[in-house]
Amino acid sequence: MQRLANKRLVLGVTGGIAAYKSAELIRRLIDAGAEVRVVMTSAAQEFITPLTLQALSGNPVHLALLDTEAEAGMGHIELARWGDALLIAPASADFIARLTHGHGNDLLTTLCLAARCPIHIAPAMNQGMWASSANQNNIQQLETNGIHLIGPGSGYQACGDIGLGRMSEPDDIAQILADSFQTGSLTGTQVVITAGPTREAIDPVRYISNHSSGKMGFALAEAARDAGATVTLIAGPVNLATPDRVNRINVVSAEDMLVATTECLDHLSLNSSVSSEGSIIFIGTAAVADYRPDTSATQKIKKTQGNPNLTLQLIENPDIIATVAKRSPKPFTVGFAAETQNVLAYANDKIARKNLDMIIANDVSNKDIGFNSDLNAVTIIWPEGNKTVDIASKAIIANSIIQQISLQL
Numbered sequence: 001m002q003r004l005a006n007k008r009l010v011l012g013v014t015g016g017i018a019a020y021k022s023a024e025l026i027r028r029l030i031d032a033g034a035e036v037r038v039v040m041t042s043a044a045q046e047f048i049t050p051l052t053l054q055a056l057s058g059n060p061v062h063l064a065l066l067d068t069e070a071e072a073g074m075g076h077i078e079l080a081r082w083g084d085a086l087l088i089a090p091a092s093a094d095f096i097a098r099l100t101h102g103h104g105n106d107l108l109t110t111l112c113l114a115a116r117c118p119i120h121i122a123p124a125m126n127q128g129m130w131a132s133s134a135n136q137n138n139i140q141q142l143e144t145n146g147i148h149l150i151g152p153g154s155g156y157q158a159c160g161d162i163g164l165g166r167m168s169e170p171d172d173i174a175q176i177l178a179d180s181f182q183t184g185s186l187t188g189t190q191v192v193i194t195a196g197p198t199r200e201a202i203d204p205v206r207y208i209s210n211h212s213s214g215k216m217g218f219a220l221a222e223a224a225r226d227a228g229a230t231v232t233l234i235a236g237p238v239n240l241a242t243p244d245r246v247n248r249i250n251v252v253s254a255e256d257m258l259v260a261t262t263e264c265l266d267h268l269s270l271n272s273s274v275s276s277e278g279s280i281i282f283i284g285t286a287a288v289a290d291y292r293p294d295t296s297a298t299q300k301i302k303k304t305q306g307n308p309n310l311t312l313q314l315i316e317n318p319d320i321i322a323t324v325a326k327r328s329p330k331p332f333t334v335g336f337a338a339e340t341q342n343v344l345a346y347a348n349d350k351i352a353r354k355n356l357d358m359i360i361a362n363d364v365s366n367k368d369i370g371f372n373s374d375l376n377a378v379t380i381i382w383p384e385g386n387k388t389v390d391i392a393s394k395a396i397i398a399n400s401i402i403q404q405i406s407l408q409l
Contacts, residue, residue: 002032002033002178002187002188002228003178003179003181003182003183003187003228004029004032004033004034004174004177004178004181005032005033005034005187005188005228005229005230006033006034006035006225006228006229006230006245007033007034007035007084007085007181008034008035008037008082008083008084008245009029009034009035009036009037009083009084009085009086009087009177010036010037010038010039010079010080010082010083010085010086010087010111010115011025011026011029011036011037011038011039011057011087011088011089012038012039012040012041012086012087012088012089012091012095012108012111012112013038013039013040013041013044013048013053013088013089013090014041014043014044014088014090014091014092014094014095014108015041015042015043015044015046015047015092015094015095016043016044016047016090016092016124016125016167017047017124017158018089018090018124018166018167019044019047019048019090020047020048021089021090021167021169021170022038022048022053022089022090023048023052023053023056024170025089025170025173025174026038026053026056026057027056027170028170028171028173028174029174029177030056030057030058032174032178033230035059035245036057036059037057037059037062037079037082037083038050038053038054038057038059038061038062039061039062039063039079039107039108039111040053040061040062040063040108041095041106041107041108042063042106043092043094045063050063062079062107063107064107065106065107065110077114079111080110080111080114080115080116081114081116083115083117084117084181085117085118085119085120085177085180085181086111086112086115086117086118086119086120087119087120087121087122087173087177088108088112088119088120088121088122089120089121089122089124089150089167089168089173090122090123090124090167091121091122091123091124092123092124092125093123093125093129093130093135095108095109096121096123096135096138096139096142097134097135097138099112099121099138099142099147100138100141100142100145118146118148118180119146119147119148120147120148120149120150120176120177120180121142121147121148121149121150122150122151122152122167122168122173123139123149123151123152123165123167124152124165124166124167125152125165126157126159126161126165127157127161127162127163127164127165128161128163129165130152130163130164130165131163131164148180150168150172150173150176150177151166151167151168151172151173152164152165152166152167152168153166153167153168153169153172154166183228184226184227184228184229185227185228185402185403185406186224186227186228186229186281186402186405186406187227187228187229188228188279189228189229189230189279189280189281189409190229190230190231190232190268190279190280190281191221191224191229191230191231191232191280191281191282191283192231192232192234192261192264192265192268192280192281192282192283192331193217193220193221193224193231193232193233193234193282193283193284193285194217194234194235194236194257194261194283194284194285194286194288194320195214195216195217195218195220195221195233195234195235195236195238195285195286196212196213196214196217196235196236196237196238196240196286196287197209197210197211197212197214197236197237197238197286197287197289198236198251198252198253198254198256198257198286198287198288198289198317199236199237199252199253199289200253200254200289200291200292200293200317201253201292201293201296202293202296202297202301202312203296203297203298203299203300203301204297204298204299204300205300206300206301208289208291208292208293209237209289210287210289211287212236212238212286212287213238213240214235214236214238214240214286215240215373215374215394216285216336216376216394216397216398217233217235217283217285217286218233218235218238218240218243219394219395219397219398220283220285220398220401220402221233221243221246222243222244222246222395222398223395223398223399223401223402224281224283224402225243225244225245225246226399227402227403227406229281230247231243231245231246231247232246232247232248232249232264233246233247233248233249234248234249234251234257234260234261234264234286235248235249235250235251236251236252236257236286236287237250237252249264253289253292254288254289254292254317254318254320255292255317255318257286257288257320258318258320258323261282261320261323261324262323265280265282265324265327265331268280269327269329280331280332281331281332281334281405281409282321282324282331282332282333282334283334283401283405284320284321284324284333284334284335284336285336285360286320287338288317288320289317290316290317291314291315291316291317292314292315292317293312293313293314293315294313294314294315295313319354321333321335321354321356322354322355325354325355325356326355330355332357332358332405332408332409333355333356333357333358334356334357334358334359334360334401334405335350335351335354335356335358335359335360336359336360336361336362337350337359337360337361337362338362338364339361339362339363339364339365340363340364340365341365343361343362343363343379344361344379344381346361347359347361347379347381348381351381351382351383357382357383357408358380358381358382358404358405358408359380359381359382360378360379360380360381360401361378361379361381362376362377362378362379363377373394374393374394375391375392375393375394376391376392376393376394376397377389377390377391377392377397378397378401380400380401380404382404382408387400387404389401
């Protein structure tokens with residue numbers, strides 16, 4: 001069910017004893033990496049409490065069409081736009097009838113009318129209700145309208161009957177929903193990206209830094225996400241909005257960035273579902289300061305009369321990319337070589353010396369590309385070859401890099 005990673009799912013719960021299965025279904029979807037927001041009809045609340053589904057989903061449960069508090073947070077139209085898929089499980093006979101005829105008299109039917117994402121229904125009802133001509137006509141019409149049917153299953157029912165009408169099991173529903181999404185080139189992978197500069201404090205008001213804007217790293221985060229990966233972005237001080245569906249960790253110094261990177265990779269390595277080779281990718285785009293002051297003054301350093309010179313003693317910062325490349329098991333490790341001269345020579349030396357799987361070389365002496373620019377031009381280098389990507393937007397460059405990474409896994 002790796003295709004559910006990063007997916008946004010709206011789960012509609014209607015009235016019926018099968019609503020108890022919705023709790024388990026939410027857990028299955030979240031375990032697969034999806035974010036779930038729940039909408040309940042008034043009848044559904046007679047069978048299971050909103051508090052239960054809120055606790056499981058981690059999000060407030062949406063109940064009423066004209067709830068002013070909910071509208072202030074995420075209005076019903078915005079909720080319809082939010083989802084990658086809308087799943088109604090269980091879908092009662094009454095709801096199926098209202099959906100078929102285009103009703104919009106509660107929140108869930110309104111969402112179905114407004115949704116532009118795929119809609120899936122998992123019917124749950126008595127076998128006689130399922131087999132009735134009215135219900136079968138409704139089901140046929142929904143399928144003609146492009147609604148996707150999941151189930152129902154057959155077996156013992158709460159009323160004592162045996163036959164078709166049972167809601168499909170949560171595992172089966174989750175798998176069918178996962179199969180409905182296309183597989184991206186990085187589906188099932190975890191990608192950790194460092195981006196932006198670091199700041200190395202001289203005193204409380206001064207620091208050593210560089211001109212990195214973080215734009216390349218943020219573009220890579222979006223490209224990796226779009227390829228199906230779950231992305232963690234470890235960002236130095238930059239003025240950029242967090243990409244949608246990307247987990248962001250803010251840091252300041254090189255030491256902060258190393259700690260955040262190590263903790264993140266340790267956490268991922270402990271997760272057995274992503275511990276296989278090629279399942280964790282580290283991309284070090286951050287322009288990490290090579291040196292920092294050996295001590296940082298606790299108070300602002302004042303200008304001294306008659307002494308125009310100030311001497312700073314600098315010490316070497318930790319090498320984050322080299323540290324990552326020494327891990328066992330080693331992530332697929334991608335570095336960047338931002339150079340002003342002999343770009344390819346320095347990049348080839350770096351990939352060998354630091355045991356990298358790939359390096360992205362770019363010439364930051366060209367003022368039309370690189371730091372602070374929306375454009376870039378790079379050469380992607382790996383042990384068996386290289387590929388040059390001419391001047392283009394950083395979004396296009398990022399997509400090319402992600403595509404090349406996926407080919408090397």
